[in-house]
Amino acid sequence: MKGLIFTELLAMADEAVGEDRVDHVISGCPLSGGGAYSAVGNYPSSDLIALVQGFSGETGLSVADLQKAFGHWMLKYFSSSYTHFFITKRTAFELLESVEEEIHVEVKKLHQDVDLPTFESTFPSPGVMVLTYRSRRGLVDFCEGLIEATLDHYGEKGTITRDVRQLENLTVADFTITLEAVK
Template identity: 35%
Template sequence: MKGIIFTEFLELVEDQFGLEVLDEVLTMSEDEGIYTSVGSYDHKKLVKLIVNLSKKTGIEPSTLQTVFGRTVFKTLLSSLPDDASVSQSKTTFQFIHHVENYIHVEVKKLYPDASPPRFVFISESESEMLMDYHSARCMGHVCLGLIEGCAQHFGENIEVNMVQTNKDQSIARFSLRKA
């Protein structure tokens, strides 16, 4: 997992809960908290940080992941190179397709060992989209937050529902409906 995810998560924890809570979560996680935005790290470290933040704050891990996804969307969007053709996307649905068909493909070219999540589009109309999110990292709630952040970015009112479709949570089905 790219380091920008870790650096943004640590920054969010410090901003929302304070440096003392961040230090306690790092200590609980046996993590020094030293990450660079361009480095690559085991996603299990992030899971451990989220679980320990949940223990410390009493907030469900799924809620923490969703808030994080919503918050980190703009940072990830601004980190995309100018030639990523992001400006061609005018809606949330277009952007989600762009992520799957262009951004994830480019990530694989740059980092052959990377395993970005995969979107499988099931059905779509002008006002609804049904898709499955596949990821070995099992972070469907982060994806939920990213979608919500994307809709906010495009100024769209979209109802997003997520259902885990398998026991290990590596697949989540998303139903998006424009209000």
């Protein structure tokens, strides 16, 4: 997994609990390379799980809540670092649909070594999108945080429900996003 994901996770943790407690968590986690990350490096995704578990132990927040919070953090990071993907879309649904067709395609061109999830979009009725996530990593809560934050980014409100299943080594999650009716 790209180092920038780790440097951002540690930046979020620094802001939330301070550097000393972050160092304390890092020293107690079984991490590749001792917990030093460079934005351009590549590291095992097991480090991400270990760090999130470590922060959960340190803060008392659940792993699910931390993954979600990290999803919100990363969407802010992406929208300020990769503005062009966001300003060319008018709605959250347009942006979410473009993750598979455009955004992650560009990410893959830049970094051949990434292991990205796949997404499928369907629109069963007006104002409803079903986004199907498939990944060997099973970062379902992180993904939900990214989706929530995408709605926030476009100033939209809606509810998200999910149906998660395991197909051999793949985690599959159908996220149903229902926009609040505009009055």
